[in-house]
Amino acid sequence: MALTSLSKGRVVALAGGVGGAKLAHGLAQILPPDRLTIIVNTGDDFEHLGLTICPDIDTVLYNLAEVNNPRFGWGRADETFHVLDEARRLGHDAWFLLGDKDIALHLLRRSMLDAGMTLTQVTLELARRLGVRHPVLPMSDHPVRTIIRTPEGELPFQEYFVRRRTEPVMLGMRLAGLAQARPSRQVRAALDAADVVILCPSNPFVSIGPILALPGVRERIATKPALAVSPIIQGQALKGPAAKMMEEQGLEVSALGVARYYAGLIEGFVLDQKDAILAEGVRALGMTPLVTDTIMRDKTQRVRLAQEILRFADGLPGR
Numbered sequence: 001m002a003l004t005s006l007s008k009g010r011v012v013a014l015a016g017g018v019g020g021a022k023l024a025h026g027l028a029q030i031l032p033p034d035r036l037t038i039i040v041n042t043g044d045d046f047e048h049l050g051l052t053i054c055p056d057i058d059t060v061l062y063n064l065a066e067v068n069n070p071r072f073g074w075g076r077a078d079e080t081f082h083v084l085d086e087a088r089r090l091g092h093d094a095w096f097l098l099g100d101k102d103i104a105l106h107l108l109r110r111s112m113l114d115a116g117m118t119l120t121q122v123t124l125e126l127a128r129r130l131g132v133r134h135p136v137l138p139m140s141d142h143p144v145r146t147i148i149r150t151p152e153g154e155l156p157f158q159e160y161f162v163r164r165r166t167e168p169v170m171l172g173m174r175l176a177g178l179a180q181a182r183p184s185r186q187v188r189a190a191l192d193a194a195d196v197v198i199l200c201p202s203n204p205f206v207s208i209g210p211i212l213a214l215p216g217v218r219e220r221i222a223t224k225p226a227l228a229v230s231p232i233i234q235g236q237a238l239k240g241p242a243a244k245m246m247e248e249q250g251l252e253v254s255a256l257g258v259a260r261y262y263a264g265l266i267e268g269f270v271l272d273q274k275d276a277i278l279a280e281g282v283r284a285l286g287m288t289p290l291v292t293d294t295i296m297r298d299k300t301q302r303v304r305l306a307q308e309i310l311r312f313a314d315g316l317p318g319r
């Protein structure tokens with residue numbers, strides 16, 4: 001039975017950083033706000049300079065609002081760094097680049113959290129103020145923090161990712177706070193109402209993994225038609241350390257390796273045309289492959305890929 005996700009179904013997209021935000025932006029050009037919800041990883045979040053930094057939430061918000069920095073993928077376009085420059089002059093070791101506009105958003109987030117709002121309420125309010133109409137939901141209102149195990153010991157995610165530029169070998173990871181964490185009521189409701197779930201082209205371990213690790217999320221997705229988009233093309237990640245992490249985890253560094261990682265959870269798998277040769281392997285895992293151009297260089301390509309994915313979702317078997 002067709003899901004008709006293009007015409008009336010409800011879509012939930014799970015997103016991490018830059019790749020996920022690009023596809024979410026493409027989907028948001030096609031689907032109205034009552035038919036697309038984006039659930040975002042918060043494992044990358046951390047406290048810094050008294051601010052609560054939510055890199056993946058902000059990357060999604062800035063992309064949907066079309067105010068993102070197109071060069072870095074994160075942060076704001078037309079950004080200045082006066083606050084950080086002055087902090088540096090006063091002795092701050094500025095290893096994490098927060099621009100002035102970005103800091104303004106963080107000050108508002110700080111004051112709303114301090115006033116007792118949940119991270120979900122804060123995110124929906126910031127989205128509204130940025131002119132974002134689609135619901136963007138943090139995966140949980142409980143803090144979950146990704147910790148990377150390295151030969152030097154454990155490193156909080158941003159220390160590993162930004163300060164250490166992912167140089168230490170990743171031996172494994174853990175999610176601090178997971179035992180106490182629950183997906184928010186809004187996340188549970190969105191998943192329950194979904195006709196299809198899309199795992200965006202984000203890092204499977206550190207971006208999508210934490211969302212799937214929350215109690216009840218995997219189980220809910222397993223009852224829905226679901227598909228994933230490979231963040232790996234020709235054995236390389238378009239952005240970020242996904243390929244390096246897969247290698248260090250002993251996984252095959254390919255789109256097929258990603259498909260295997262999601263085996264049992266999804267029915268559809270989208271891989272780049274440069275990896276067309278892997279489509280048979282995807283089929284052998286019991287998934288339907290879609291081979292297409294998955295590189296999103298500009299808005300037109302984001303929308304085209306989103307359209308193709310929705311059409312593909314329509315043809316996936318229901319559960």
Ligand code: FO1
Nearest residue numbers: 017044054055058074075095096097098162
């Ligand atoms: N990534 C970097 O590589 N260097 C930075 O200085 C940096 C600052 C930053 C500030 C705000 C923000 O929302 C994101 C920022 N990122 C930075 C990106 C972020 O750390 C990662 O891309 C994500 O955590 C991975 O998904």
